[in-house]
Amino acid sequence: xxxxxxxxxxxxxxxxxxxxxxxxxxxxxxxxxxxxxxxxxxxxxxxxxxxxxxxxxxxxxxxxxxxxxxxxxxxxxxxxxxxxxxxxxxxxxxxxxxxxxxxxxxxxxxxxxxxxxxxxxxxxxxxxxxxxxxxxxxxxxxxxxxxxxxxxxxxxxxx
Numbered sequence: 001x002x003x004x005x006x007x008x009x010x011x012x013x014x015x016x017x018x019x020x021x022x023x024x025x026x027x028x029x030x031x032x033x034x035x036x037x038x039x040x041x042x043x044x045x046x047x048x049x050x051x052x053x054x055x056x057x058x059x060x061x062x063x064x065x066x067x068x069x070x071x072x073x074x075x076x077x078x079x080x081x082x083x084x085x086x087x088x089x090x091x092x093x094x095x096x097x098x099x100x101x102x103x104x105x106x107x108x109x110x111x112x113x114x115x116x117x118x119x120x121x122x123x124x125x126x127x128x129x130x131x132x133x134x135x136x137x138x139x140x141x142x143x144x145x146x147x148x149x150x151x152x153x154x155x156x157x158x159x
Contacts, residue, residue: 003114010110011103021045022099029085032128035062038083039125042102046123049106057124058141060134064125065143066102068109073118078150079104082129092130093155100153122147 025038043053043064051066058065081101082094105123112119124143128134144150 003111006114007107007111011107014103014106017045018099018103021102022095025083025095025098026090029089030062030083031087032084032131032134033060033062035084035127038062038098039064039127042081042083042098042123042125046102046105050109051105051121051123055125058138058143060127060137060141062125062127063134063138063143064123066105066123066125068105068112068121070109070112070120071116071118073112073120075118075148076120076122076146077108078122078124078144078147079108080124080126080135080150080152081105082126082134082152084127084130084134086130094129096155097153098125100155104151104153 024041028037030038039062043055043066046066047053051068053064053066055064057063079101081098083098084094102123105121108121126134
């Protein structure tokens with residue numbers, strides 16, 4: 001339980017930063033395949049939090065791969081982050097998905113450290129979800145071949 005509380009405390013300490021990133025992406029909407037600002041903002045935050053960054057990634061100019069490896073682990077968890085907007089803005093909440101994804105990534109990294117567990121955490125930026133199928137392109141280009149689990153956090157308005 002103490003480890004759960006440690007990770008919760010870590011996330012609480014990062015909460016304002018993550019909300020600011022979500023709000024920043026919301027106020028700077030970019031359409032599919034044009035998400036230069038969001039991609040740089042998200043990958044820059046992950047780099048500042050100890051992840052190795054590859055951008056562009058798997059043939060998509062606005063995709064990124066952020067990797068953190070602990071104790072030479074071979075089990076790999078991928079968390080996806082969507083960040084494209086619709087013509088009327090972020091009405092589907094991709095700004096929230098993006099901030100949630102990078103937040104989950106840094107929290108999972110902290111859990112590996114706190115629990116001293118070998119493993120790999122990757123956060124993959126998945127552009128062009130509203131028009132263009134960014135995840136499918138990444139899948140077809142081998143982005144998830146080494147993954148043991150791939151996760152996406154998605155908001156909803158109901159139960």
